[in-house]
Amino acid sequence: MTHFRRYIPIIAVAVGVIILQVVLSGTRSTYYMTQLTMSAYYALVVIGLCLLMGYAGQVSLGHAGFFAIGGYTVAVLTTFNLIVYRDTPLISLCRSLGLVVQRQDIYGADILAFSPWPAFVVAILLTIVIAFMIGLPVIRLKGHYMAMATLGFGLIIYRIVLGGSIFGQADGTSNVPPFRIIDGLEVNGRTAFRIESYYIAWFVVLAAMTLAINLVHSRVGRALRSIHENEEAAHSLGVNTYRYKLLVFVVSAIFAAVGGILLTHYNGSIGPSEVTVMKSVRYLVIVAVGGMANLWGALFMGVLLNFLSLRGVFGSYDDAVFAIILIAIMLFSPQGLLRLPRFRKVTSLPGRANA
């Protein structure tokens, strides 16, 4: 199967991830892994946005909003104390099903709240519903107009979490429990779980990359690229352009939400700073620097730039750095920095690979 070719880079990155862990553990600098884990979750947003923007050509300036919908939903569900509703039939039922669990917070108080798995499912479903609702009108808009509308969506989500007391307002929501995926495997920000969480994050990212790469090589991927290239021609060939744009919007929103959910469990908290417009701009910048229709470029830049940012390399000029990168890219290389022909061949020209 010639399809194997497309998985080679994934295997290579997986090997790189393992080597990096061994080296970092060997040199007693495992603290880098914390930022690498966080960067991986941010990269998830970028991968989704790359599908939407790079391949289907639809600009979104609201993806921090979807990240937040995922993150805040699980944060609220897993921390909102239901102890006073303990004896209501609904909560009793949820409890007997294991959807709601009791634990103690750091002060020893009893907390009865949803466990991470049901919270995860609810967060994903909520993301899908909201993405559809926002997408239905917004997808009809073209170019800058869609960027403006999604920007508005991001702003609304920002004001909601900043103003809503259930979301902790400016403080955000903290004390989010770790996410035990299965017994003995959990997304947990504590030092003891550093390596484990690092591998989980990279497993999720590489799984997302696999899905995304398969998609762009498929019939649907071709159709998405054809919409980007010439919507009228795509339409005349039988591509239901509206439906495809809407679905890829929802798919990219899900990617963003998964990043938000897992990072929130990892950090144990989420705050309004995750939802600012600059966060959305940052994701967009990374897709642009990565070369637009270039998933590997998006992943590489997503991890690199977020890692540097999290390490504090850009200091208090963090947002300014991303803004400058955006200006520079638009001026000097609108096609993106990682647009090397050799690089593109592997990533975005399935016609050759399949022939």
Next chain:
Amino acid sequence: MPDALLETKGLHRFFGGLHAVNDVSITVPRGTIKGVIGPNGAGKTTLFNLIAGTIQPHNGEVFFRDKKITALKPHAVASRGIARTFQTTKLFSHMTVLENVMMGRHSRTRCGFISGMLNLPCTWREDKQTTEIALSILKDLGLTEYASETACNLPFGRQRLVEFARALAMEPQLLLLDEPAAGLNIYETKELAKLILWIRDRGVTCLVVEHDMSLVMAICDDVVVLDQGRKITEGPPRTVQRNPEVIRIYLGDSDA
């Protein structure tokens, strides 16, 4: 009336105060090549867009295989078996020639987002078949050597051929050709005429909007003449050519 593949009944379309298409009824019999001619602004392309669903008529109806297709979106019209080419070639310029032609198979294939993302076996089978069909069409049109070339790198005449290949990949019953000879030289136009006849012989009915009278005379079984949105006359090319009204439209009044 012979077996009509496409029929329009009293189509009207306005652009502001301009009556771009005014009560146009045409019939395209199965297995024929029908020409639509007329001076600039006669409403030829608008008529095309009304049939293809790109724009909606303000009045009138379109029937395809005796079923109403008025007000359908272009993708729905396409999936019923109507393919089209554009006046200015609209290829997916950064995709390869092969991928362009593979896109023509879109309405004939089914794999969606989920099977695509999971790369399920059904997508392999479908893609393999799509690739084979696309390659065989490229071979028929003598484009095999360009298969892995990026579409925008091809010379103009070849790009038009690729657009034909893409349309044929849909296995359409009706092919709408919007000024296929525009920008081609005499030699290329002759080749084009042969190609259209070949397509017709493969059982694809053609509706051709064209300026180039030599092409129309050479290939069309029947010609409709439009002027200022109205149908002036209709008939075999030789008859239409001698129609005084048509001569007036094309050459101007003799006493002017």
